Amino acid sequence: MDITVEKLVAIIKEALELEHVELNDFLDSYDTWDSLGRLSLIALIDEHFDIQISDKEFDQFETVNDVFNSLNKKNA
Amino acid sequence: MPELVFEGITISAMAGAVPKNKIVNRKFTKYFDEQSVSDIVDKTGVEERRISNVSLTSSDLCFAAAEKLFSDNNIKKSEIDVLIFISQTPDYRMPATSIILQGRLGLSKSTAAFDVSLGCSGFVYALSIAFSYAQQPGIRKVLILDGETRSKVYHPKDRKTGFIFGDAAIAAIIEKDLNIGKSIFSLNSDGTLSDLIKIDAGGYRNPSSIDSLKEKVVDEYGNIRTDEHGHMNGGDVFNFVLREVPKNIKHILNLYETTLESLDYYVFHQANKFMNDYLAKKLKLDKNKVPSTISKYGNTSSVSIPITIVDQLKDKLKGEKNLFLCGFGVGMSWATAIVKTNNLRISEIVEI
Numbered sequence: 043m044d045i046t047v048e049k050l051v052a053i054i055k056e057a058l059e060l061e062h063v064e065l066n067d068f069l070d071s072y073d074t075w076d077s078l079g080r081l082s083l084i085a086l087i088d089e090h091f092d093i094q095i096s097d098k099e100f101d102q103f104e105t106v107n108d109v110f111n112s113l114n115k116k117n118a
Numbered sequence: 119m120p121e122l123v124f125e126g127i128t129i130s131a132m133a134g135a136v137p138k139n140k141i142v143n144r145k146f147t148k149y150f151d152e153q154s155v156s157d158i159v160d161k162t163g164v165e166e167r168r169i170s171n172v173s174l175t176s177s178d179l180c181f182a183a184a185e186k187l188f189s190d191n192n193i194k195k196s197e198i199d200v201l202i203f204i205s206q207t208p209d210y211r212m213p214a215t216s217i218i219l220q221g222r223l224g225l226s227k228s229t230a231a232f233d234v235s236l237g238c239s240g241f242v243y244a245l246s247i248a249f250s251y252a253q254q255p256g257i258r259k260v261l262i263l264d265g266e267t268r269s270k271v272y273h274p275k276d277r278k279t280g281f282i283f284g285d286a287a288i289a290a291i292i293e294k295d296l297n298i299g300k301s302i303f304s305l306n307s308d309g310t311l312s313d314l315i316k317i318d319a320g321g322y323r324n325p326s327s328i329d330s331l332k333e334k335v336v337d338e339y340g341n342i343r344t345d346e347h348g349h350m351n352g353g354d355v356f357n358f359v360l361r362e363v364p365k366n367i368k369h370i371l372n373l374y375e376t377t378l379e380s381l382d383y384y385v386f387h388q389a390n391k392f393m394n395d396y397l398a399k400k401l402k403l404d405k406n407k408v409p410s411t412i413s414k415y416g417n418t419s420s421v422s423i424p425i426t427i428v429d430q431l432k433d434k435l436k437g438e439k440n441l442f443l444c445g446f447g448v449g450m451s452w453a454t455a456i457v458k459t460n461n462l463r464i465s466e467i468v469e470i
Contacts, residue, residue, distance in 0.1 A: 076339065077278055077339075077352050077353065078157065078158065078161045080352075080353045081161070081352060081353060081356055081392055081393075082392075084353055084356050084357060084360070085356070085392070085396045088360050088400075089396075089399075089400070094357045094360060094361060095357075096353075096354055096357060097351055097353040097354045097357075100353065
């Protein structure tokens with residue numbers, strides 16, 4: 043499945059219960075970006091893209107764009 | 119390892135025991151505010167847990183379950199040839215708790231008794247061992263005692279683990295039943311992931327010390343525990359489950375030449391509601407065939423599969439049934455089985 047910015051933004055909104063998500067947002071700026079939020083995001087990324095992201099990788103992501111790039115790399 | 123296949127062996131009777139003492143998680147706001155606690159409970163689905171007091175151990179719970187099992191089924195203690203105790207919360211570092219239980223239950227001195235130290239996969243592993251012994255012509259009954267006081271392993275000030283784990287025990291008899299068909303087991307391990315769920319100190323690698331007993335802040339969220347409490351990397355445990363468990367399930371279904379739809383119940387390790395629901399959705403399981411006790415007992419590690427059978431399937435196992443069992447967790451260790459039962463007798467759960 044193609045990984046588009048729109049799709050990823052929709053997934054992050056759903057996982058972290060957010061109204062607005064931009065590509066340049068820092069993940070740390072979301073109140074719901076904690077271990078429970080990560081679980082939701084892991085599940086939705088698995089469901090939609092069949093890709094898994096480890097905790098270490100998540101620790102290295104700063105922005106939504108970093109997640110997007112990593113998913114595309116894994117999907118290549 | 120290669121799969122294990124058995125014919126003419128089954129679980130004939132089961133009983134369970136839990137502590138009377140109940141914690142209602144949403145009211146457990148001693149260390150975290152109501153909103154945080156409520157968010158955790160919404161996600162994990164653990165509304166209540168049974169918690170042992172300081173003096174109540176896994177073996178006490180097992181003893182109560184075993185006595186109930188013996189009296190409800192008129193089992194002669196002299197017929198128990200093997201006793202397998204599964205736990206990672208034993209009474210002592212030595213001797214093995216199984217042997218203490220052999221003495222306390224008044225079983226014959228010719229009983230083979232030993233402990234198995236595994237967590238969430240433990241019951242399925244123990245069943246495979248019990249089935250192997252029960253195949254021997256000279257073995258009459260194998261007694262599995264599976265008990266955990268997992269609530270004592272985790273620190274209440276660590277929100278990642280402090281609201282999930284509970285205590286429980288079961289007793290089960292495994293024996294021959296010549297009319298019963300094939301059961302199959304697949305057992306797996308990945309020790310490269312041993313850091314995902316772990317207690318760092320208190321064993322012989324990092325012995326107990328004044329330092330190992332000190333409370334400390336362990337992450338940026340301010341969670342607190344000592345090195346002698348368990349810790350868990352929830353995200354990577356979830357990744358592990360997503361990667362390995364569905365694959366293992368497909369594998370065992372192929373070997374058994376069956377489909378999920380043709381099995382009667384799917385009993386999964388009760389990790390947490392979020393993970394179990396996602397797994398059921400991914401595998402497209404019929405919800406009516408997935409019994410759950412996560413809301414009332416929480417995650418009881420190796421006991422979660424059998425206590426779910428005892429609590430939820432008590433009156434549903436008349437006649438011949440195919441039970442699908444799947445445990446996964448600390449190790450990492452995972453095991454899947456399809457077990458045939460025939461009029462499996464289940465006792466009421468004892469509260470002590």
